[in-house]
Amino acid sequence: MPRPESVRHDYDVVISGASLAGSAAAILLARRGVRVALLERRSDPGAYKALCTHSLQASAYPVLDELGLVPALEKAGAVRNEARWYTRWGWIEPRAAPAGPELPYAYNVRRSTLDPLIRSHAAETPGVDLLLGHQVTGLVREAGRTSGVRASTPQGECEIRARLVVGADGKDSAVAKFAGVPARQYENARFGYLAHFRELPLHGGLSHTWFLEPDMAYAFPNDDGVTVVAVLPDRKRLPAFREDLEGSFLAFVRALPEGPLIDSAERITKITGTVRYPLHSRKPTAPGVALIGDAALTGDPLWGVGCGWALQSAQWLAESVAPAATGQGDLDSSLRVYARRHRRRLRGHQYLAADFAKSRPFNPMERLMFSAAARDESVARHMHLFASRLIGPLRFLNPVAVAKASAVNIRHRGAAVSPAHLPPTGS
Template identity: 75%
Template sequence: MTRSEDVGQGQQQYDVVISGASLAGCAAAILLARQGVRVALLERRTDPAAYKVLCTHSLTANAYPVLAELGLTEALDRTGAPHNDARWWTRWGWIEPKAAPGGPELPYGYNIRRSKLDPLIRDRAAGTPGVDLLLGHQVSGLIREDGRTQGVRVTTPDGERELRARLVVGADGKDSAVARHAGIAARQYENGRFGYLAQYRDLPLAGGSGQVWFLEPDMAYAFPNEDGVTVLAVLVRKQEHLAAFREDVEGSFLKFVRALPEAPPVDRAQRISKFIGTVNYPLQSRRPTAPGLALIGDAALTTDPLWGVGCGWALESARWLAEVVGPALAAGGPLDRPLAAYAWRHRRRLSPHQLLAADYAKARPFNPMERLVFAAAARDAALARHMHRFASRLISPARFLAPAVLARAAAVNLRHRRAAPSQGGAVRS
């Protein structure tokens, strides 16, 4: 815990104030404090064990380097959090990524419920020298002087107070109060699907790995988590399914799951949670910086939960910000150029993924290019590994759909079509 400087009645001075002590906020606090930066980490909730409920509970492989830098991988292993291996059902068969013979294991992240993960990383942040974790602190406004954000006004259990800082970071989710007070509007993309999930115990999955069903355009997934719990979710078109779910969530959920190809035996499992979901969950993007201010995690970009990448991007964006602003904050240097560098990196790394996700959120079937690659990945081990790297957000959309990849996919599908008649099977494009 750091000692802040008193600068006046009811005021304290920090280098950084971070609003939101969830994944992005805690990661940024830890990484900045390690560089000698004084951090106030604010959390509106008063319970240190509070956690996000609506989540895929999955950390994709792109998050692994950040988790390792935070020193959390061993702790996650001790919880029994499974690696987030998965196989994906398509109309061309299962895509089952496996390591190449004699090659390295596939990159992995973890499946872990937020009820375990959030308190774990928050405790790590609170124990980091240089971090003040301030529970029950809700941002009620920004302090702005000379066109820059210079701190925050907060509501606390003990009344109002002001916290001044050279940088204010919004890590407070898709409905970010920091962004709202700064006047940073969100660009929204309609999501044509809605989703519900529930947690089940004793729900066996084929091969012991996660399962994802691409039903074109409906979706479902089952991810094993720690303590023998599996998170089961359905993400379906509003136009076709919303009325039925509004009438009977449980019945509609179970009916959909039972009809899945090679469906998990949900009727023999024990449901241990409520059905959790949302009908309206648009994708949205915000400008990630302003003078004296930065946004990370869902505050900067909220994508389709269908892909389960939000936690990974929250951790990555925290790391990107800490890498560029940490040295300037520790040295007392100017922040405009580091903030511009963060904004450029955030847009370059995430905007192409967001555009693809926004297009698929229209709840449409696969387009011709997607059919080409998904069909080939169900038939070719190298392309299945390529799919795994993209689903883990370790490669960009440009690399995922590179000309050489498309050429290989076309060749794989052509060989399959030529071989299918002689094997007596139906030809599937």
């Protein structure tokens, strides 16, 4: 049996899926000298994912910058995703410190704008061959590892050889299935519906999220004057909700504290959604295979992390494997580096999200941090870093931050019990 290095390769890397993760990985790998085949099962270069939060976390901004997409996004009208969050203690409204830098941000932008933009950027990148209408139907395996794909194309079946096959083909990844990579699933006890509206102003032009314990909702301003409104109730409410989907959706939004004036807005899309959307995690590598984006890890849509993690995992993969993908290193060692980085950066976030997906009220630690953030600007800024996925759970809940939140709440209770509210003392 010939060694992998001696086998002829049509490409260095073949990527299944030309959405955010796949297109970003293709660009970043090709810039590092990797020959990439970027396969997309849909034939329309303007195809896009409709069911999405349409938001990119601030943690993804460095990837957008490296890709060179920031000017194009700004030109397309993408909205910087500054946010405020409703809680039972009031609004959390992160603001920059008086003498400090502006808060990190990325963008709200509809996938109908974003997907064609990044895909065309990939197609124009030297070293990338965008192959539309190519659907992976199986993997080529040699010596116990994957060495290419079989695909159906408009011209018939074909086989494409490569040192590395990348699954960027979503939560139901065919590449993962063919490679025998199982998924660990976490039940999501909420369902979700969303719709797009015009002429729906939001306070300060900011993104809004409502933590209603256990129900959730959000409204995100997007490009071209469109606002995405989503509701994510406890699944116990699903039977009644489905009896009158439009009426239930509108009533839910009308009842939101300081909610958007939805009755005066123009709805420009159907109300669409999903009643079962489990979170799942897969080991992001196998011999000759890497998984990125939702193929590796599918988060809870209420947190809006999917687009950002798609871009970040693409960047981590390119940084880890590019030399080895061209035959200038040990590919298996490089894949282990990628897997460790993926696990280190995302496992803690996914653990907390899976726990919150049980559709429960806040636990004691969440009550501490959310209540303090509603009362103190520095705690609100700290929460913004976590919500933007710029810091992980360990930094978010470090002893100094927890002590600060505790002190804020103790001061608040002390201020609430003023002398006028104290019982009279005996004479």
